[in-house]
Amino acid sequence: MYNKVLIFVIIVIFLVISCDIIDQNHNDPPSSVLFDQEPQVSIVSNTQVLITWDTEENIGGEIKYGTKFDELVNSVPFNTSSDVQYISFDNLLPNTNYFFSLFFNPDDEYLPSDPMSFQTLNIDDLIVTDLANYQPRIISALSGHSAMRDSIFLSDRSSTENRTLTAKFIEEELSAFGFTVKRHNYSGPDYSSIKGTNVYCTIPATVETNDYIVIGAHYDSVVGSPGANDNASGVALVLTITGEVLEMPDRNKNVIIVFFDQEEIGLWGSHYFADSLYESGTEINSAHTVDQIAWDEDGDRAIELALPTKTLEFLYRASNNETIQKSIYIIDARSSDHSSFRRLDIPAIGITEEYRNGDTTPYRHSPEDTYETVNFEYLASSTHLVVYALKVLLSQ
Numbered sequence: 001m002y003n004k005v006l007i008f009v010i011i012v013i014f015l016v017i018s019c020d021i022i023d024q025n026h027n028d029p030p031s032s033v034l035f036d037q038e039p040q041v042s043i044v045s046n047t048q049v050l051i052t053w054d055t056e057e058n059i060g061g062e063i064k065y066g067t068k069f070d071e072l073v074n075s076v077p078f079n080t081s082s083d084v085q086y087i088s089f090d091n092l093l094p095n096t097n098y099f100f101s102l103f104f105n106p107d108d109e110y111l112p113s114d115p116m117s118f119q120t121l122n123i124d125d126l127i128v129t130d131l132a133n134y135q136p137r138i139i140s141a142l143s144g145h146s147a148m149r150d151s152i153f154l155s156d157r158s159s160t161e162n163r164t165l166t167a168k169f170i171e172e173e174l175s176a177f178g179f180t181v182k183r184h185n186y187s188g189p190d191y192s193s194i195k196g197t198n199v200y201c202t203i204p205a206t207v208e209t210n211d212y213i214v215i216g217a218h219y220d221s222v223v224g225s226p227g228a229n230d231n232a233s234g235v236a237l238v239l240t241i242t243g244e245v246l247e248m249p250d251r252n253k254n255v256i257i258v259f260f261d262q263e264e265i266g267l268w269g270s271h272y273f274a275d276s277l278y279e280s281g282t283e284i285n286s287a288h289t290v291d292q293i294a295w296d297e298d299g300d301r302a303i304e305l306a307l308p309t310k311t312l313e314f315l316y317r318a319s320n321n322e323t324i325q326k327s328i329y330i331i332d333a334r335s336s337d338h339s340s341f342r343r344l345d346i347p348a349i350g351i352t353e354e355y356r357n358g359d360t361t362p363y364r365h366s367p368e369d370t371y372e373t374v375n376f377e378y379l380a381s382s383t384h385l386v387v388y389a390l391k392v393l394l395s396q
């Protein structure tokens, strides 16, 4: 009898403890442990908000928003098991600050804990650069269509001498934006031909942050090729980005603008540049590299994105929806500078014409890769897309 009472008491104590545990679990708000990556919210247009997070969970709730921090008078529900969701708003006013809060079911605890504010973007004012003059001038000088300086017309950007001239040209173009331009010299083993110079500058964030975005393009070409498409086009695009980023009044990340040497003989410039960032402990949000972005024979403006992370893919897709509405293809191509960053686990994306789909320059790595073959309208449309994507990233 005594034993039975003891067992009964033990069972009761056990039940009480387990109920308590269950109850505690039930009352716990959704913990940030749920997320491998905290949710991020950003406006991608006057009508869309992009939320990204990293979790396997099915998530539902609502977004409350309004023009005053303490008066979030509107709300829209969301429910998704995907890592990325666009939420559309049909009543946002352009050029107005909105405050947003995410509220998650079932406990109405929100993450992150503070509402976030964003300025809506106006596509009409997206680009300030005079693309029609600027990009042709850059590609013309780089590809020997016009003199780079004095009476020097480059036949290619392969020899040490021609690469040195090119680096100097890029340096002067960057300086024109008012920067102190830096050189990153590297060299491989003594017996190798690995020796070169990356040219770069850093556009500081307008807030205190250790976060960096890298955007770059290689400036060298193969022997005997003027390399107008490969890759004067990418250089022109990234130089344009420099001016555009400078125009942004609110930049929540630092931006490193970089021009790589020796891509064509083994991605060496970007290899050593990525190494140096990695070794210095620089926190890189993402690296974006542009290579061959000037051929579009069928006029569909389509673009390929090489091996983007899921977040970067959706960033570009969302930006595309709001700008140029190109077809976007995701490809598995590793033979360009983005690979140098990805190998160090830095989120990276390559941006290129339809290299895999075949609507790509037939003159690659040949003497016919000339200024005349460049499709400037296509280059401009691709520039719009990248500028938009960076604006969204910098607003986060």
Ligand SMILES: [Zn+2]
Binding pocket: 218, 230, 231, 263, 291, 292
């Ligand atoms: Zn290239």
